[in-house]
Amino acid sequence: MKQIALILIAACAISARAGGLESLETFVKTVKSGKAEFSQVVTSPAKEGQVARNKVSSGSFEFARPSRFKFVYKKPFEQTIVADGQTLWLFDVDLNQVTARKQSAALGSTPAALIAAAPDLKALQADFALADAPDKDGLQWVQGTPKAKDSQLQQVRVGFKQDQLAVLEILDSFGQRSVLSFVGFQPNAALDAGAFTFKPPVGADVVRQ
Numbered sequence: 001m002k003q004i005a006l007i008l009i010a011a012c013a014i015s016a017r018a019g020g021l022e023s024l025e026t027f028v029k030t031v032k033s034g035k036a037e038f039s040q041v042v043t044s045p046a047k048e049g050q051v052a053r054n055k056v057s058s059g060s061f062e063f064a065r066p067s068r069f070k071f072v073y074k075k076p077f078e079q080t081i082v083a084d085g086q087t088l089w090l091f092d093v094d095l096n097q098v099t100a101r102k103q104s105a106a107l108g109s110t111p112a113a114l115i116a117a118a119p120d121l122k123a124l125q126a127d128f129a130l131a132d133a134p135d136k137d138g139l140q141w142v143q144g145t146p147k148a149k150d151s152q153l154q155q156v157r158v159g160f161k162q163d164q165l166a167v168l169e170i171l172d173s174f175g176q177r178s179v180l181s182f183v184g185f186q187p188n189a190a191l192d193a194g195a196f197t198f199k200p201p202v203g204a205d206v207v208r209q
Helices: 002-006 020-030 103-107 111-117 121-127
Strands: 033-044 053-064 068-075 079-084 087-092 097-102 128-136 139-146 153-161 164-172 177-187 205-208
Touching (some): 128 153
Antiparallel strands (some): 087 097, 128 139
16 A cells, blocks of 8 residues: 555646646646545456456545645555655654654655645656546546656556546556546645644554665
């Protein structure tokens, strides 16, 4: 779960008729904050003689430029992921454990850069090879391939519909596919001032990497 958490997040669209790449460019320029609910399905590669296994979870997501975001997983297990601009925090409620990493080292060529860090398309293209992908399921898609050779990702695809972030697909270096479906995306939403402030709970085990 922690590995998945570190590579999460993507982008949103502004023009339903535009291609995915154009929508991404407009989004980066004009959308400064946002929030939505999401469901996530993670499919692991099938082992010999076995069928592929799916893990389903759900929660909420919000972000604010520059470089701040939060995922709150509510089901089936509680986990909170917060990027406050300096540190990336992962809190596993069941384990009562907090993992802290320097944010600049943790993000890099990840989907998080698409919505939370990059100021424009040029900055994104420094880390990703970006291209329009064919329309599918009524969505406009953009595809990103990390340029870093040591990336944990193989590919990221983001689908847009009617000015809203709709779907994020992540294929990692182990062949594991994560699909996040977003509901009720609110662009430029007003967020609580302390939304991205995280303090480890008293008694929690804190691991700094």
